[in-house]
Each structure stands twice: as C-alpha cells, then as structure tokens.
Amino acid sequence: xxxxxxxxxxxxxxxxxxxxxxxxLHSTALYDYNVKSMEYxxxxxxxxxxxxxxxxxxxxxxxVAGYGxxxxxxxxxxxxxxxxxxxxVNEEYHGKGIGKMLLADLIVLAKKQGMxxxxxxxxxxxxxxxxxxxxxxxxxxxxLKEVGFKFNRWxxxxxxxxxx
Numbered sequence: 755x756x757x758x759x760x761x762x763x764x765x766x767x768x769x770x771x772x773x774x775x776x777x778x779l780h781s782t783a784l785y786d787y788n789v790k791s792m793e794y795x796x797x798x799x800x801x802x803x804x805x806x807x808x809x810x811x812x813x814x815x816x817x818v819a820g821y822g823x824x825x826x827x828x829x830x831x832x833x834x835x836x837x838x839x840x841x842x843v844n845e846e847y848h849g850k851g852i853g854k855m856l857l858a859d860l861i862v863l864a865k866k867q868g869m870x871x872x873x874x875x876x877x878x879x880x881x882x883x884x885x886x887x888x889x890x891x892x893x894x895x896x897x898l899k900e901v902g903f904k905f906n907r908w909x910x911x912x913x914x915x916x917x918x
Contacts, residue, residue: 757819757852759859762809767795769811769818773842782877782909783842785902808863812843812852819847822856824864827873835870857890865918872918877902878910892916 762770775789790798802809802823812820820843827836841856864872874892876883884894892914902909 755814755850757850757855758813759810759855760813762799762811762821764796764799766811766818766821767792767799769844770809770821771795773818773821773844776845777842782902782904783880783883785877785904785909787904806867807837808860810856810859810863812847812856814847817844819844819850820852820856822860824860824872827871835868836873837864837869837871838873838875839864853886854889857886861890861916861918869918872916874914874916876912876914878912884912884914887914887916890916 771790771792774784774795777783778786778789799809802825805825807823807825809821809823811818820841822839822841824837824839827833827838839857839860841853841860843852843856861872872892873895874883874887876887878884878897893916894912895915896913898911898913900908901911
C-alpha cells in the first residue's frame with residue numbers, strides 16, 4: 755500500500771468528515787455527540803487556512819486514509835508557541851503506520867513554524883494513543899478527572915506534552 759502525505763485540499767473534506775463522524779459515533783477520541791456536516795467541515799478548514807495552521811492528509815490512491823492538524827492551544831498571547839494537535843486514521847487503515855507518518859510530519863511542521871510545545875489531550879482509557887505518543891517523546895503532564903461526559907459515563911483526559 756502506497757501512502758502519500760500532502761496538504762489537504764477542499765476535495766479531501768468528505769474523507770476527513772467520514773473519519774470525524776466515525777469517531778464521534780463510535781469512540782471517545784472526540785467528545786462531540788452529534789455528527790458534523792460538510793458545511794461545518796468547510797468552515798473548520800477555512801479557519802485552519804486563515805490561521806496558517808496545517809491540515810495534512812495521508813492519501814492512499816486518492817482516498818483519505820487519515821489526517822492530522824494542529825492549532826491554537828489557548829488564546830492568550832503567552833501560549834502562541836504551543837499548539838494542540840489531532841491525528842486520526844480511517845478505521846480501514848488502522849495498524850499500517852499512517853498515524854506515525856502523520857504525527858512525525860506534524861512535529862516537523864510545528865518546528866518549522868517556530869512552535870515550542872505540542873499538546874495532546876487524550877481520553878485516559880485510550881492506552882494505545884498514550885503509548886503511541888510516548889514513542890514520539892511526549893510525556894504525561896496531567897490527568898483531569900471526570901471532565902468529559904459521553905456514552906452515559908464520565909471520562910478522564912490525559913494531557914501529554916512534547917517540547918520541540
């Protein structure tokens with residue numbers, strides 16, 4: 755299987771939307787309850803572009819196998835060198851190293867943009883994602899107990915950080 759990483763275009767939004775909505779409906783990777791619309795994704799993409807934040811896709815023969823992005827961690831000026839990232843892979847492509855490719859590229863892009871820190875907010879039960887981030891040098895920076903609620907239960911969030 756050949757995977758190419760490249761900047762996302764508007765043509766990729768349907769594939770990204772499929773991944774987002776799958777995670778909303780079937781996982782605690784996203785704490786949203788309701789699926790997103792194409793209009794929402796178009797607005798999201800426009801805002802990323804206007805802010806200068808990357809959105810990259812893993813392309814498999816024209817299909818979005820995964821995507822990654824980062825953006826504002828917090829809005830105060832003192833946080834301008836810190837970003838929070840997201841990496842998601844289409845369920846058909848899990849276990850093929852696509853998440854690794856995406857996160858490695860996001861780290862390079864963040865360094866090029868002069869960022870100092872990357873933050874990951876991960877559902878505490880998602881041990882796979884926590885271990886995945888540790889392989890890139892992220893360290894656990896804090897646990898927030900019962901700050902999320904989804905699927906009729908309280909969820910804890912682990913914050914992980916990487917200094918670039």
